[in-house]
Each structure stands twice: as structure tokens, then as C-alpha cells.
Amino acid sequence: MVSIVGDKLSEEIIFLVSLALAIITSLFSTPKFSYIDFKVLISLFNLMVVICAFEKLRILDRIAVNILCRHKNQRKVSLVLIFLTFFSAMLITNDVALITFVPITLIIARKADFNPMNLVILQTLGANIGSSLTPMGNPQNLFLLSFYNINGIEFFKTTIIFVVLGALWLILLNYRTSAADLCFTLNIEGIKDKNYKAKVLIYFMLFILIILSVFGIVDYYETFAAVVILVIILDKELLKQVDYFLLATFVCFFIVIGNLSHFTVITNYMQGVLSSSKRVYIFSILFSQFISNVPCSILLAGFTKSWRELLLGVNIGGMGTLVASLASVISYKLYIKEYRDKTYLMKFTKYNLISLIIFTIIIYFFI
Secondary structure, eight states: OHHHHHHHHHHOHHHHHHHHHHHHHHTTSOOOGGGSOHHHHHHHHHHHHHHHHHHHHTHHHHHHHHHHTTOOBHHHHHHHHHHHHHHHHHHHOHHHHHHHHHHHHHHHHHHHTOOOHHHHHHHHHHHHHHTTSSTTTSHHHHHHHHHTTOOHHHHHHHHHHHHHHHHHHHHHHHTTSOOOBOOOOOOOOOOOOTTHHHHHHHHHHHHHHHHHHHTTSSOHHHHHHHHHHHHHHHHGGGGGSSOHHHHHHHHHHHHHHHHHTTOHHHHHHHHHHTOSHHHHHHHHHHHHHHHOHHHHHHHHHTTOOOHHHHHHHHHHTTSSSTTSSHHHHHHHHHHHHHHOOTTHHHHHHHHHHHHHHHHHHHHHTTO
């Protein structure tokens, strides 16, 4: 048991760093309960539970198989997989979209005998771009929506430009894919559960309820109670599958930022660095390349009111380095485990840096 926990901790570098920072800053400033944003934590928990249910019921897998079986042209298959990842990431987060669809890509590649490196890279770009549209797409969006109390319409008006242009960019990149025909068959094992359809309906209704709570239309505490009660009744094993390290990471960063806000020197420095909206945009992109976009959003939010620029910056900043968005690490691990091709990282970085530069410049003139 101890070794299992140790192995898991060794994979949670961001959590360990956030915990260390929380402890160190707490030595100089007493942390307060009020630093923690419970709406973000509860909303994240609710989303993760229902998304785990969707994964277990293999709803997206079934949809993907039905669509892919109609196409055999490699370019069309590639486009379908990219946009299945792109659109699903808007609802089930970028990391879950990649966990769902990259394995399907690897199965098709194995059966049709081609190297899916470029496709996996484009799926990763698709997940990171598509997830930028909605608060549910990734944790930093959910945090920023809650932290700044952003109106839903204003949120979508801010992110839609990047996402639409990103979709066009993905279509353009996919034209480099061969148009040769592929030979493959896909099937998915049926789930032996007589209550399958009822569960799908219940979890879908819960998902709608969670979205309403994210936008403040229904109470998030009541939604939390509904999620916990129904999951205990339907499948309490789902509670074990929640990423509690991610929730703990948010708690640690809330404490870090709360503590730092009492250090006048640091506050003055950060406010100087983020003295204009354009600087917020640029620095959020730069910081994301090194500390990932989720911690970056939490770090910078406490020192600026320029939420639009920060929102766009951390989402565009998800492109670039492998660690800019931790979802990118997931597809990297899945591909490397199957192919052990050392050129993946170089090609991934090339595609992402080019995309990052292009969108940083284009969106700069929109803000």
C-alpha cells in the first residue's frame, strides 16, 4: 500500500510542488480558510465523478466506433478523430478526451499499419484548443469563471474567436495527411448491465445539472449532494476514480496565493509585471510554458483584473511545451508506450510552437 502511494506521488509533481510552496509560504503568513474557493473544488469534483461514469459506460467509444466505421480514407479518419477529440474536450475536459480517443487512434493505426504520430499530435492540439471554449473544458477555465464571477455570455464571447480559428487551423494541418484508403475494423464489447440505458440517462441529467451549477443557475452545494447520493446508489466505485490530487493541488495553490497576497514586496512586483492587459496576456502565455496553464491561472489571477487577457493567455499557453498543458503529457505517454519513437517530442514541440506563435500574434490584435 505504501509503495502504491509512493508511486502515485512520484507522478504528481505539480501537486508536490504546490504542497511545498503552501508549507513554505505558511511559515511566513498564517493561512486562512477563506482562501479556498469551494465552488471551484465542488464543481470540479462533480464534473470528475460524472465524467468517470461516462468513461465507464463507454458512451464516447460507441459514438466514435459508429462514426469511424463509415470512413476508410486516412485523411477523413484523421479528421474525424481530431474533431471527436476537439468537440468532446469542450464537455469532458481535454485530458479525458485524449484518454478516450488516443487509444482508438492507436488501435486503428495498428490494424491499418501506419504510424499515427502526426494524428496523435493533432488530437492533442485539438483537445487543448477545443477545451478552451467552455468552463468545463479544463480546470483553469472553471477557476477563472468562479474567481472573476464572469458572465457566461462574456466568457464564450472571449473564447470563441480562438476556438473557431483553431478549428480552421486543425483542418489546414490535416490536409498534410495522406488520402490513401485504410483497411480496419472496429468493435466494442457490450456492457452487461440491464440498467445501462437508465444509468446513461441519469448521468446525462446530472451532467446538465452540474453545468447549470457552474453558471450559478442552480446551487452547487445542492448539486454536490445530488451527485454524491445518486453515485452512491448507482456505482460508489466511481468515487475512488476521482483525481483527488488535482483537487488537493488547487487547495495548495489557493493557500499559496492567499499567503503571497500578504507579502507587500511580492504583490508590488507582480502588479508591476502585470501592469497592463497586454502584459497579462503575454506573461500568462510565457509562464504556462514552464509551470503549466492551470497553476499559471491561479498564480496570476490574484494580481490582475484583466480576466479576458488571462483567460486567453492560459488557453493559448496550453500549446507550446509538453508541460504547458498536462493533458499533452497523457497523449505523449500513450503514444510512447506503444511506439517508443523518440522523434515524437521533437515533432510535437515543432507543431505546438508554430501554433503558439501564430495564435499569440493573431489573438493579440483581438484583445
